Amino acid sequence: EAGVAQSPRYKIIEKRQSVAFWCNPISGHATLYWYQQILGQGPKLLIQFQNNGVVDDSQLPKDRFSAERLKGVDSTLKIQPAKLEDSAVYLCASSSLPTNYEQYFGPGTRLTVT
Amino acid sequence: GENVEQHPSTLSVQEGDSAVIKCTYSDSASNYFPWYKQELGKRPQLIIDIRSNVGEKKDQRIAVTLNKTAKHFSLHITETQPEDSAVYFCAASRRRTTGTASKLTFGTGTRLQVTL
Numbered sequence: 001e002a003g004v005a006q007s008p009r010y011k012i013i014e015k016r017q018s019v020a021f022w023c024n025p026i027s028g029h030a031t032l033y034w035y036q037q038i039l040g041q042g043p044k045l046l047i048q049f050q051n052n053g054v055v056d057d058s059q060l061p062k063d064r065f066s067a068e069r070l071k072g073v074d075s076t077l078k079i080q081p082a083k084l085e086d087s088a089v090y091l092c093a094s095s096s097l098p099t100n101y102e103q104y105f106g107p108g109t110r111l112t113v114t
Numbered sequence: 115g116e117n118v119e120q121h122p123s124t125l126s127v128q129e130g131d132s133a134v135i136k137c138t139y140s141d142s143a144s145n146y147f148p149w150y151k152q153e154l155g156k157r158p159q160l161i162i163d164i165r166s167n168v169g170e171k172k173d174q175r176i177a178v179t180l181n182k183t184a185k186h187f188s189l190h191i192t193e194t195q196p197e198d199s200a201v202y203f204c205a206a207s208r209r210r211t212t213g214t215a216s217k218l219t220f221g222t223g224t225r226l227q228v229t230l
Contacts, residue, residue: 042205055212102148105158
C-alpha cells in the first residue's frame with residue numbers, strides 16, 4: 001500500500017511570512033497526526049484528527065498555527081506568521097482505526113525560517 | 115502529562131555486538147510502547163512495539179522488554195550491523211477517555227553508531 005505523502009519536502013521562508021504543508025494519509029486511515037520535530041529532538045504532537053474532527057490540539061500554538069482536514073482525508077497545516085523557532089521538520093502520520101495505536105509517518109517537510 | 119526519558123543519548127558499538135537502549139515513562143495508564151528508527155533525513159519507521167499485557171517481544175535481531183511495575187522498557191539489538199546505525203526513539207501512548215488512541219510521547223532519541 002502507498003505510504004503517507006507530504007509536500008513540499010523542503011521550504012525556506014523569511015520570518016513573518018506564511019507557509020502551508022499538505023498531507024495525504026494512507027488510504028482508509030481515519031486518524032491523522034501532525035508532529036513537529038526540532039533538530040535533535042523527538043517528534044512532538046501538534047494536532048490529532050479523527051476523520052475531520054479535532055481530537056487533541058493542546059500543543060498547537062493557535063495564535064500562528066492552524067490545521068484542517070476537510071472531508072476527513074487530506075490535511076493542511078498552516079503557519080502565519082512564521083518565527084525563527086518554527087524551523088523544524090513537520091511530520092504527518094496516520095493510523096487506521098480510532099483505537100489503533102500503530103502510527104505510520106510521512107517523509108516530512110523540512111522548514112527553514114530565516 | 116506523559117514524560118518519557120531515554121538513555122543513552124549516544125551509543126557506539128562494534129559490529130556484531132549487542133546494543134541496549136532504555137526508556138522510562140511516567141504515566142501508569144500508558145499501554146503501548148513503540149520503537150522508531152530514523153535514518154538521517156528520513157521518516158521515523160516503526161521497528162517493533164509492545165503492549166502492556168506482554169512482557170517481551172522479539173523480531174529477529176531486535177527485542178523489546180517491558181517492566182510495568184518499574185515503568186521502563188528497553189530495546190535490544192543483537193548482532194549489530196552497520197545498517198543499524200540511526201537514531202532510535204522510544205515512545206509511549208495510551209487510550210484516551212474518548213476511546214481513541216492518544217498521541218505518542220517520544221523520548222529524546224539515541225544515536226546508535228555501529229563501527230566496523
